[in-house]
Amino acid sequence: MSILINKDTRIVTQGITGNTGEFHTTQCLEYAHGRDCFVAGVTPGKEGQEVQGVPVYNTVKDAKEQHGVNASVIYVPPRFAASAIDEAVDAELDLVICITEGIPVADMIKTRDRMRKMNSKTVLVGPNCPGVITPDEVKIGIMPGYIHKKGKVGIVSRSGTLTYEAVHQVSALGMGQSSCVGIGGDPVNGLKHIDVLKMFNDDPETEAVVMCGEIGGTDEEECAAWMKDNMTKPVVGFIAGVTAPPGKRMGHAGAIISGGQGTAQSKIDALEAAGAFVTLNPSEMGATLKKALG
Numbered sequence: 001m002s003i004l005i006n007k008d009t010r011i012v013t014q015g016i017t018g019n020t021g022e023f024h025t026t027q028c029l030e031y032a033h034g035r036d037c038f039v040a041g042v043t044p045g046k047e048g049q050e051v052q053g054v055p056v057y058n059t060v061k062d063a064k065e066q067h068g069v070n071a072s073v074i075y076v077p078p079r080f081a082a083s084a085i086d087e088a089v090d091a092e093l094d095l096v097i098c099i100t101e102g103i104p105v106a107d108m109i110k111t112r113d114r115m116r117k118m119n120s121k122t123v124l125v126g127p128n129c130p131g132v133i134t135p136d137e138v139k140i141g142i143m144p145g146y147i148h149k150k151g152k153v154g155i156v157s158r159s160g161t162l163t164y165e166a167v168h169q170v171s172a173l174g175m176g177q178s179s180c181v182g183i184g185g186d187p188v189n190g191l192k193h194i195d196v197l198k199m200f201n202d203d204p205e206t207e208a209v210v211m212c213g214e215i216g217g218t219d220e221e222e223c224a225a226w227m228k229d230n231m232t233k234p235v236v237g238f239i240a241g242v243t244a245p246p247g248k249r250m251g252h253a254g255a256i257i258s259g260g261q262g263t264a265q266s267k268i269d270a271l272e273a274a275g276a277f278v279t280l281n282p283s284e285m286g287a288t289l290k291k292a293l294g
Contacts, residue, residue, distance in 0.1 A: 002134035002137065002178055002179045002203070002205070003134075003154070003178070003179045003181070003196070003199040003200060003203055003206075004095060004123070004125070004132050004134075004179060004181065004199070005071065005095065005132055005133075005134050005137075005138050005140060005179070006134055006137050006138065007032075007035055007037065007134075007137040007138055009037055009070065009071050009095075009138055009140075010036075010037065010039050010067060010068055010069045010070050010071065011028075011037055011038045011039065011040075011069060011071045011072065011073060011138075011140060012038075012039070012040040012041060012042055012060060012063040012064070012067070012069040012071070012072050012073075012088075012093075013025045013038060013040075013041045013042070013051075013054070013072075013073050013075065014041075014042045014043075014060065014072055014073070014074045014075065014076055014084045014087075014088065015042075015043060015074060015075035015076040015077075015084070016041025016042065016043055016051050016054065016056060016075075017041065017043040017046050017049065017051060017056060018043070018075060018076075018077075020075045020099075021041070021043075021051075021075035021076075022051050022052070024073075024075065024099075024141070024142050025038055025041065025051065025052065025054065025073075026052050027142075027145070028073075028138075028139050028140060028141075029052055029054075031138070031139045031145040032137075032138055032139075035137075035138065037138045038054055039054065039063075039067040039068075039069060040054060040055055040056075040057060040063035040066065040067045040069055041054050041055070041056045041057070041063075042056065042057050042058070042059060042060055042062075042063055043056055043058075044058050044059070045058065046058070047062070059087065059091075060072060060087050060088050060090075060091040060093070061087075061090070061091045064091050064093070069093065070093055070094045070095065071093060071094060071095040071096070071097070071140065072088040072093050072095070072096045072097065073097045073098075073099065073131065073140045073141065074088070074096065074097065074098040074099060074100055074126075074127075075099055075100065076100055077100070078100055078101070078102040078103045078104065079104070079107075081098060081100040081103045081107075081127060082103055082104075082107035082108055082110065082111045083107075084098075085098055085111050085124065085127075086111055086114065088122065089111075089114075089115055089118075089120050089122045089124075092120075092121070092122065093122055094121070094122065094123065095122070095123050095125070096122055096123070096124050096125070096190075097125045097126055097129070097131050097132055097140050097141060098124065098125070098126035098127035098128075098129070098184075098190075099126060099127070099128075099129060099130070099131060099141055099142060100126075100127050100128070101127065101128040101186075102128070103127050103128070103186070105186075105187060105188055108127065108186065108188040108189070109188055112124075112188055112190075123190065123191065124189070124190025124191065125181065125182075125183060125184070125190050125191050126182075126183070126184040126186070126189060126190060127184055127186055127189060128184040128185055128186040128189070129141070129160065129182040129183055129184030129185075129189075130142050130143045130160035130163055130164075130182035131143055131182055132179065132180065132181050132182070133145065133148055133177075133179065133180050134178070134179045135148040135149055135150045135151070135176065135177050135179075135180075136148075136149075136150040141182070142160070143160070143163065143164060143167075143180070143182070144164065147164060147167050147168045147171055148167055148171065148176075148177055148180065149170075149171040149174075149175075149176035149177065150176050150177070151170070151171075151175045151176015151177050151178065152175070152176065152177075152178050152205055152206055152207040152208070153170050153175050153176065153177050153178065153206070153207065153208050153209070153210060153289065154177065154178050154179055154180075154181075154196075154199075154200035154203070154206040154208070154209045154210070155167060155170065155177055155179075155180040155181070155209070155210045155211075155212075156180075156181045156182075156183060156193055156196040156197065156200070156209065156210075156211050156212070157181075157182055157183070157210075157211070157212035157213075158182075158183055158184065158185045158193075158212065158213055158214050159182075159185060159212055159214060159240060160182050162212040162214075162238070162240060162282065163180060163182045163212065165282055165283075165285070166210045166212060166238075166285050166286075167180055169283075169285050169286030169287075169289075170210065170285075170286055170289065172286060173286050173289070173290060175289070178200070178203060178205050178206040179200075179203075179206075181196045183196065185214065187216075187217065192219045192222075192223070193211060193213065193219055193220060193223040194219070194222055194223040194226050197209060197211065197223060197226070197227065197231065197235070198226075198230075200233070201230065201231055201232060201233060206233065207233060207293075208233055208234045208235070208236070208289060208292060208293055209233060209234070209235045209236070210235075210236045210237075210238075210285055210289060211223070211235055211236065211237050211238075211271075211276070212237075212238050212239075212240070212285075213237070213238070213239045213240070213267055214239060214240040214241050214264075215239070215240070215241030215262055215263060215264050215267075216241075216262045217262050218262060220237075220239065220267040220270065220271065221266060221267060221270040224267075224270035224271045224273065224274040224276070225270070225274070227271075227274040227275065227276065228273065228274040228275065231274070231275070234277065234289075234292040234293060235271075235274075235275075235276040235277070235292075236276065236277045236278075236279065236285060236288045236289045236292055237268070237271040237276040237277070237278045237279075238278070238279055238280075238282055238285055239264045239267045239268050239271070239278070240264070240282070241264045242264040242265070242268075242280065268280075277289075277291065277292040
C-alpha cells in the first residue's frame with residue numbers, strides 16, 4: 001500500500017506551460033513508465049495547447065470535468081501560487097501539492113484560513129516542498145526518482161535535501177520506501193509531521209518511519225507528544241540545526257528559533273522521550289533505522 005498517492009491518482013499540473021512545470025511534468029511522466037497519471041495541465045489563456053501530449057485547460061474545474069483529476073501539483077510563480085491553491089480547493093480535489101517557494105506569508109495565511117472556514121476536505125502538501133512519491137508507481141514533484149526503491153519504510157521531512165538523503169540511505173540498505181512526503185519548510189503550510197505519521201501508522205505496508213525535522217516552531221514536539229501514546233511502529237528521527245544561533249533563520253522560512261522555543265535540543269528531547277531512535281548525524285539515519293528494526 002501507500003499513502004496519499006498511487007498508480008491510480010489522476011493529476012493536473014498547474015503552471016504546466018512554464019519552464020519549471022513542463023520540465024518536472026516530463027520527468028514525472030517518464031517515471032510513471034506510461035501509466036496514465038498526469039492527464040491534464042492548467043495555464044489560463046493556454047487552453048487547447050499540449051505539453052508532452054498532456055492537454056492544457058484554462059481552469060482546474062475544466063480539467064476535472066474532462067479527465068476526473070483528483071490531485072494537483074503547482075509550479076505557479078509565487079505571487080499567483082496561493083490563488084492556484086484556492087482554485088484547486090474550489091474544484092474539490094483530494095490532494096494539492098504546492099512546490100512553489102517564496103509565496104508571501106500573508107497570502108498563505110488567507111488561503112489556510114479560507115480552507116478552514118469552508119471546511120475543505122482537500123489535503124495540502126507544501127508549499128516550498130519537493131512533493132510526494134510512491135516508489136515504482138508515481139511521483140509528484142521534483143525529487144530524483146532513481147534513488148527511490150519500493151519497500152516498507154515511510155519517510156517524512158521538512159527538508160527536500162534531507163528527504164533525498166534519507167531515501168538514498170534506506171535504498172542503499174535494500175529496504176526501500178512505502179511513500180515519501182516532503183512537507184515543506186514554510187511557516188504556513190499544509191500537512192504536518194503528525195498528520196503524515198498518523199497515515200504511516202495506519203498503513204499496514206509501512207513497517208517503520210524516518211522523520212526529519214529542523215529548528216523553528218513546535219510541530220515536531222507536538223508530533224512527539226502524539227507518538228508517545230499512539231505510534232506502534234519504530235521511528236528514526238533527525239533534527240537539523242543543532243548549532244543554529246537563536247534569532248537566525250536557517251534555510252527555510254520556518255526554521256527560526258524565537259523566545260526559547262523551537263530549538264533542536266527541545267525537539268530531540270521530545271522525540272527521545274516518545275521512544276524515537278534519534279541520531280545527531282544525518283549520515284547515520286540508515287544505520288539508526290537498521291538498529292531500530294533489530
